[in-house]
């Protein structure tokens with residue numbers, strides 16, 4: 030028997046191959062001088078077009094918010110009518126370390142369509158600008174501007190049955206980080222109609238100068254390594270900052286106190302084989318300490334990005350948990 034602790038669960042061959050190809054291309058496209066070779070990464074970042082013709086009972090379209098910075102979102106609308114019921118809105122921020130992927134990347138297109146269908150909700154998947162070409166805070170501004178746009182203008186096709194009072198911010202990995210800060214920023218803004226009913230942080234990307242136990246003990250786990258996350262923070266954070274910058278270390282030495290701020294009920298999803306899990310649990314504990322309503326869901330056997338593989342049992346559990354959380358907030 031090996032004395033080294035396990036850093037990955039048994040994974041189907043298809044998923045293992047996907048992960049090794051992805052990480053190979055990620056590592057190949059990240060240059061030592063913190064620029065990125067987009068040409069290389071784009072070779073495997075397959076894109077899906079929007080489809081007015083329903084695919085799996087969901088139609089999709091792209092809506093432009095600001096053409097000058099290529100800011101848009103992909104809108105997913107379930108087509109199965111349930112008596113014209115109004116549907117909650119999930120404003121989704123995709124992951125990829127602030128650096129990779131887009132709203133139209135195939136894995137995210139599939140994932141958002143699945144959420145729309147299985148949770149019977151309208152999904153707005155934000156195509157924010159990427160680092161290192163655009164550093165922090167460009168991503169936060171883009172995401173927030175999409176909220177403002179929807180608050181001011183919901184008269185576009187596919188949004189007829191969307192309920193602005195039931196708006197959920199959601200994001201995976203870097204997208205979970207974006208969702209948190211957008212919820213904080215919402216305190217300085219008065220929406221006319223939009224109401225933040227909840228926040229869904231799926232394996233959110235947080236960090237700090239410290240090395241946590243899970244970062245050390247899970248060296249070699251799928252997708253996440255401190256070498257990769259250090260690179261991503263460096264390419265994303267304002268020049269000259271370290272990982273204790275308040276956008277990365279949200280309950281760290283430089284963070285601002287959110288006790289007095291309005292913050293929506295939050296559910297945090299954590300995977301046992303994710304090296305980032307200690308930062309994510311601290312995030313949950315930080316919210317609780319500030320008196321916020323927060324829930325932690327941990328799947329011991331889950332890796333980073335587990336939700337994206339419908340074949341994995343935790344992926345179905347995640348959808349069910351998310352649905353329950355959203356229904357609870359709707360009451």
Ligand SMILES: *[C@@H]1O[C@H](CO)[C@@H](O)[C@H](O)[C@H]1NC(C)=O
Pocket residue numbers: 060062064
């Ligand atoms: C970074 O490295 C690449 C490839 O070596 C080079 O083409 C590019 O000019 C460098 N950029 C900066 C800002 O140093």
Ligand SMILES: *[C@@H]1O[C@H](CO)[C@@H](O)[C@H](O)[C@H]1NC(C)=O
Pocket residue numbers: 092093182183184185
């Ligand atoms: C609302 O959005 C639609 C679709 O993008 C656009 O055609 C229209 O000009 C927008 N209206 C306002 C007031 O921004």
